[in-house]
Amino acid sequence: MDQLKKALKICDVAMSSAKNLYLCVDLLNKYLYYYIYEASFMTAEDINNLLDFIKEHVDGLEDKDAAKEGLKYLENTKAAIRVKAETNPRLKEINIG
Numbered sequence: 001m002d003q004l005k006k007a008l009k010i011c012d013v014a015m016s017s018a019k020n021l022y023l024c025v026d027l028l029n030k031y032l033y034y035y036i037y038e039a040s041f042m043t044a045e046d047i048n049n050l051l052d053f054i055k056e057h058v059d060g061l062e063d064k065d066a067a068k069e070g071l072k073y074l075e076n077t078k079a080a081i082r083v084k085a086e087t088n089p090r091l092k093e094i095n096i097g
Contacts, residue, residue, distance in 0.1 A: 015057045021070025024054050025077055044093035
């Protein structure tokens with residue numbers, strides 16, 4: 001879990017450039033992987049906090065064109081959560097908004 005927290009700090013710094021949004025979404029996918037496979041250190045709260053973090057940065061983006069690929073990656077990840085939530089009740093705890 002410590003490595004994931006370090007990755008979150010790096011993601012925060014990387015978000016100074018809109019093109020790096022995909023890094024945060026990639027981290028989200030890593031969080032989801034551990035959550036789906038029921039790693040004891042990963043909770044729905046951790047994922048929801050990361051989603052809130054990403055949302056804050058997306059809302060604050062001035063140049064959304066630069067983050068176009070990252071935004072698409074985020075939407076694809078959210079769509080995958082919705083689909084997988086139909087068969088995995090744990091994913092229903094994720095607030096994808």
